[in-house]
Amino acid sequence: MRLRLWPCLLLACLLRAQDPPLVVNPNRPTFATPALTTQSGQIELEWGGQQSRYRDDRTAFGTPTLLKIGWAKDLEFRLATPGFQRLTDPGTEPVTGPGDLNLGVQWCYQHVGIFGMDQAIQVNHTFPTASYAKGLGAGAPGDGLILLFSRDLGPYHLDVNALESWLGRPPGDGGGRVRQPAATASLSFTLTDAWSISGEVYTIGGTELNPRIVSNLWAFGYKVSPACVLDGGVDIGLTRGAPVRTVFAGLTVALGRFRHAR
Numbered sequence: 077m078r079l080r081l082w083p084c085l086l087l088a089c090l091l092r093a094q095d096p097p098l099v100v101n102p103n104r105p106t107f108a109t110p111a112l113t114t115q116s117g118q119i120e121l122e123w124g125g126q127q128s129r130y131r132d133d134r135t136a137f138g139t140p141t142l143l144k145i146g147w148a149k150d151l152e153f154r155l156a157t158p159g160f161q162r163l164t165d166p167g168t169e170p171v172t173g174p175g176d177l178n179l180g181v182q183w184c185y186q187h188v189g190i191f192g193m194d195q196a197i198q199v200n201h202t203f204p205t206a207s208y209a210k211g212l213g214a215g216a217p218g219d220g221l222i223l224l225f226s227r228d229l230g231p232y233h234l235d236v237n238a239l240e241s242w243l244g245r246p247p248g249d250g251g252g253r254v255r256q257p258a259a260t261a262s263l264s265f266t267l268t269d270a271w272s273i274s275g276e277v278y279t280i281g282g283t284e285l286n287p288r289i290v291s292n293l294w295a296f297g298y299k300v301s302p303a304c305v306l307d308g309g310v311d312i313g314l315t316r317g318a319p320v321r322t323v324f325a326g327l328t329v330a331l332g333r334f335r336h337a338r
Contacts, residue, residue, distance in 0.1 A: 095337045098303040098330035103142060105295045105307040105324055107278040108235040108262035111196035111226040113184050114146035117337045123159075124307070124326020128319040136319070137162040138175065140326070145334075150184040154200070161212055176213040177203045180220075191227065193236075198222040208246055216244025218253075231266040243285055257281040264297075272297040274309075287317025295324075303330040 095117070103109050104122045114120045122142040129135050139159030146152050158175030180200030189195045200220045206213025220241045227234050239258040245251055260278035267273060274295045282288030295309025308325035 095333060098332070100303055100305055100328045100330050101144075102297070102305050102307070102328040103144075104305075104326050104328050105297075105309055106235070106260070106262045106274055106276045106293055107291075108237050108260040108276055109182075109198065109222065109224055110233075110235050111184050111194040111224040113150055113152040113182055113196070114144040115337060116146045116149045117333045117335045118146045119331040119334060120144040120146070120328065121331055122326065122328045124324055126322055126324035126326075128311075128322040130319050131316060133166050135164045150196075152182050154178075154180040154182060154198075156180070156200075158206075161206075163211055171210045171212065173207055173210060173212045174205070176206045179203070182224075191225075193225045193227045196224040196226075198224060204244070214243065215246035218243045233264040233266075235262040236260070243283065245285070254283045254285055256283050256286075262293075270299045272299075282317065288315055289318040290314040291318045304328070 096115070098118060099115060100120055101110065101112055101114055102122065104124060120143075122144070123139065125137070125139050127135065127137050138161045141157050141159045143155045144152050156178040161173060161175050163171045178200050180198055182196055182198040184194060184196040186195040198221070200222075202214060202218040202220075204213050204216055208215030218241060220239060223238045225236045237260045239260075241256040241258065242253045243256055244253055258278070258280040260276060262274060262276035264272055264274040274293075274297065276293040278291060278293070280286075280289040291311055291313045293309065293311040295307050298306045300306060305328045306325075307327070311319070311322040311324065313319050313321070
């Protein structure tokens, strides 16, 4: 029997062009962000629900949403929003509506750098798309710069971020911007192939627009598959400016590819 060569060549080309499996890179549920970016050519969604209670009995519900697009190796675009919000204040009617939109880009510029850490930089811009009159948005554009450091240590994963934001003054406040520093450190531990636990401490600097916030967060993660991870936990405020408690749950899921991985 004569063996035709072209079917073998076609099969070899198909195998060579095969993309790696979809694997998510969760930023949820912590305030910290890992330095590594979404896989090239992959679209990834992070979505959740959270309920916060403040010391003056105000409450806030939100559905934080983050869409990440792996544009190239070590480069991702990010579209984030607090999602649908419901704010309550004793004695007044609840307020509902969408939050502001935030557009960012993150570049992991070095792998295994100083102290064995992956290093990245992120810049982002907030568009005041939500209603400031209802208390749902900032009322003015803002910009952020984040330095990100991450490292795997056996079953542990460490994320350290340093943030600097420039918040626009809301309408009627004279214009200009207010500088706001922030920092966070997060440590995750792999319990089993499916389960993990995370702890984090973060601080957001106080400004004339907001009080200082210091809080700590604890969460569990469950890997349904490499392309889907569930999470849930609690965030406990340590200063008066922070919510007394926030409970949350959500997921990170790969939506698919828009082109072959590079």
